[in-house]
Amino acid sequence: MKKRDFLAATLGSATLAAAAPSGATGRGLAGPGLLTVSGAIRRGNRGPLDKALDQMMAKQQLSFDRAHVFDFEALRALPAVTLRATLEYDAKVHALRGPLLTEVLKAAGASTGDAVRLVLRAIDGYTVPLTLAQGRQYRFIVATHLDGQPMALGGLGPLWAVYAPDAYPEMMAKSLPERYARCPWGLYHVEVQP
Numbered sequence: 001m002k003k004r005d006f007l008a009a010t011l012g013s014a015t016l017a018a019a020a021p022s023g024a025t026g027r028g029l030a031g032p033g034l035l036t037v038s039g040a041i042r043r044g045n046r047g048p049l050d051k052a053l054d055q056m057m058a059k060q061q062l063s064f065d066r067a068h069v070f071d072f073e074a075l076r077a078l079p080a081v082t083l084r085a086t087l088e089y090d091a092k093v094h095a096l097r098g099p100l101l102t103e104v105l106k107a108a109g110a111s112t113g114d115a116v117r118l119v120l121r122a123i124d125g126y127t128v129p130l131t132l133a134q135g136r137q138y139r140f141i142v143a144t145h146l147d148g149q150p151m152a153l154g155g156l157g158p159l160w161a162v163y164a165p166d167a168y169p170e171m172m173a174k175s176l177p178e179r180y181a182r183c184p185w186g187l188y189h190v191e192v193q194p
Contacts, residue, residue: 029071034158035104035142038064039192040116042109045069060125062189068108072158075144078103083141083164088176089156095147096162101140101190102132110192119191120161122184123153128161130182138163138171142187156185 028045036046036057044066051058078099086093106112114133121127130140143160144150151157165171165179172179 029069030073031071033069033071035070035075035188035190036067037070037105037108037110037190037192038062038067040111040194041066041068041105041192043068043107044109056123057189060121060189062121062191064191070104070107072144072150074107075099075104075142075159078107080144081139081141083139083162083167085162085164085166086176088180091176093166095145096141096143096160096164097145097148098141098143098159101135101142101161104142105132105135105190105192108192111194113194117193119193120182120184120187121189121191123186123188126184126186128182128184134182138168153186159187160185161187161190 033046046067046069048065049057049063049067054062075098080097080099082095082097084093084095101118102112105118110116112132114131114136116132118130118132118135119127120130134140140161140163143156143162144158146156146160151160160183162180162183162185165174
């Protein structure tokens with residue numbers, strides 16, 4: 001199958017799956033689910049991981065009984081902030097926009113104590129451990145837009161857990177790649193650990 005055909009089929013079935021009322025997908029979503037939050041949450045809108053249908057999650061050895069799934073519109077409905085940061089990829093200042101990570105977690109009914117641990121996971125399997133206290137301190141966002149445009153899959157998006165290292169002297173003392181070591185692009189899953 002050609003790559004374009006595969007992508008079109010995948011996006012088409014993801015849209016249908018997101019709208020379906022089954023326990024394996026997000027309920028009431030207008031579009032495909034982009035971000036899944038699982039673990040210590042109080043509000044789930046989908047059932048347990050399905051090893052047959054949640055292939056990427058299963059291959060990355062995730063497991064959960066319930067989760068909260070966000071599509072693009074659900075993330076856009078949350079209060080958004082804009083930050084400016086010098087990106088490691090071109091060493092230029094760019095505007096990134098999206099809801100604070102803490103607001104996304106709040107919408108999922110996540111535990112909110114500073115000792116809560118998070119595991120941020122990208123589509124390529126890259127994982128970043130982060131405490132909720134660090135997420136608050138550095139004002140991490142779930143970026144949906146770069147320079148006013150939605151971020152594309154295959155670039156840094158469609159979601160990127162990121163902060164503005166330019167605003168923190170201790171981060172500016174590090175090299176550009178080191179500043180972004182805790183910023184997984186292609187973010188698709190957050191595990192909340194009490």
